[in-house]
Structures are given as C-alpha cells and as structure tokens.
C-alpha cells in the first residue's frame with residue numbers, strides 16, 4: 001500500500017533566508033537543541049557538542065565541516081548514548097584530526113519540509129519484524145537539519161500516529177503522563 005505521507009508544494013518562498021545566510025557557526029544554535037560546547041578542528045571549522053534531550057543527559061557531536069556525527073559512546077557497551085564526558089572526548093579526538101573547511105550552515109526548513117524530513121526519517125527506521133520506539137532521541141542525527149523543538153517533534157509524531165495508525169502506534173504507559181510512540185514492523 002502506498003502511503004501518502006509526503007505533501008508536495010511549490011518551491012517555498014524563503015523570506016528568512018537573508019538573515020540566515022549571515023548566521024555564523026561561532027554563534028549558531030540550531031532550534032530545539034542546547035549547544036553545550038564548541039570545538040575547532042585543525043583549520044578552525046567548528047564541531048558542535050549539543051544535547052537535544054530535555055534532561056541533557058545524552059549528547060551529539062557534529063562537525064560543521066565533514067559531516068562527522070556521533071551519538072553513541074563506542075567505548076561503553078552499556079551506555080545508550082554519549083554522556084558529557086565521553087562526548088567531550090569524542091569531540092576532542094575529531095578536532096585533533098579533521099581538516100575539513102566549514103560547510104554552509106543548513107537553512108531552517110519550513111514546516112512542510114521539516115515534516116517530510118521527519119516522516120522520511122521515521123520510515124527509514126522501520127524494521128522488518130519488530131517495533132521500534134520513536135522518542136525524541138530517534139531524531140538525534142537530524143537535529144541540525146530539522147531545527148525544531150522537541151515539542152514540535154512530539155506533536156508531529158502524534159499527527160503521524162493519528163493519520164497512519166497502521167504505521168505508528170501510541171502507548172499511554174501508567175508511569176508517565178507522556179504518550180510513547182512505536183513504529184510498527186514493515187511486515
């Protein structure tokens with residue numbers, strides 16, 4: 001069954017592009033994340049260490065030059081994500097070796113584009129025979145391009161679950177006031 005998840009629109013007007021073109025990596029904070037530290041690589045290109053999680057427990061390291069991105073602590077088999085200390089180590093290690101020049105800062109997408117991006121990301125995460133939990137951290141790798149708040153993301157997940165319950169199911173666990181979202185298997 002073909003899912004009509006994506007809306008097509010004419011090329012959007014971007015009245016905000018002029019101001020964003022002048023955004024500088026030194027001060028850029030993508031919407032929806034907290035930039036905790038900035039590192040410079042061997043040629044001065046910035047590497048962001050940010051957290052997208054409300055508790056700032058896990059972090060993401062992202063190079064604004066070479067597309068390097070890390071969300072997990074490879075040295076810690078028990079950890080689900082990068083705690084601050086490990087994230088700093090990872091960022092330093094990358095800064096010591098990377099010589100990539102800065103890429104342009106991604107333009108903040110309009111809502112339709114961001115929604116398409118989120119839905120593509122969800123579909124890409126689908127597995128053949130098991131449910132996949134979709135929380136905010138599911139989108140860690142997309143936060144620099146998505147540039148939306150956690151609230152916006154959760155709201156979109158709810159819309160997706162409402163429109164496509166065959167794709168995303170919702171649970172309301174007794175221990176939490178928040179709904180949880182699960183991506184159903186592809187078969």
Ligand SMILES: [Zn+2]
Nearest residue numbers: 063066068098
């Ligand atoms: Zn790099």
